Amino acid sequence: MTIDAKLELSFDTPNKGPRLDFKFDVSLPGQGITVITGPSGAGKTTFLRCLAGLTRAQGYVSVNGSVWQEGDFFLPTHRRPLGYVFQDGALFPHLTVKKNLEYGAKRAHKRMKNPRSVDMDNFIEILGIGHLMDRKPENLSGGERQRAALARALASRPEILFLDEPLSALDQERKNEIMPYLKSLKSLDLPIVYVCHSQDEIDHLAGTVIFIEGPGKPLMAKARFAEGRLF
Secondary structure, eight states: OEEEEEEEEEEOOGGGOOOEEEEEEEEEESSSEEEEEOSTTSSHHHHHHHHHTSSOOEEEEEETTEEEEETTEEOOGGGSOEEEEOTTOOOOTTSOHHHHHHHHHHHHHHHOSSOOOOOHHHHHHHHTOGGGTTOOGGGSOHHHHHHHHHHHHHHTOOSEEEEESTTTTSOHHHHHHHHHHHHHGGGSSOOEEEEOOOHHHHHHHOSEEEEOOOTTSOOOOOEEOBTTBOO
16 A cells, blocks of 8 residues: 655745745655655645645645545545644644544544544543543643644544644653654554654654655655664
């Protein structure tokens, strides 16, 4: 099983800056954690958003044999069986953690006629958020918010999970807090595409690494770990 994408995207930058042209042509493994890395501004988040359908690009996307985009066909994001965790978690501030998770579960029922069962108690235990269920996001630490956001994404019964620099807004103490929970996601039978630029996160999480050099330059071919290091 693989995640195949061949996409092109061009757009103007603010203040009449140079036009950016992105070309992504890559096949990712349909299992384990694939890290997308590269310098700031290279297009890591742009690539992830194109895969998710949040940014419209031209081309082709197929996930484990299911075509999400091809020619004039474009499956909207809300119908794609994916979970997406943003840098800040993006929890609904007026809802408790429990209600945020219930929203994720409702999304699955809207998308699928017969959503597959999911053991949320297991996910809640894996992510260590059982004692947070009645709290609202304003009463959570940064690490707790990200763990709750992960649980909400998993509650939507995704076939693939996208994580966009989930640790970038956290201080080192909070990063150390959440890293074991991210590592525990390896035990799930779920492909994960993870955007970051941290060598530490690459060392701890990645099974496969894709390097994006920048606009106008192709993706580097898949790079497997060599003694735990990418470079």
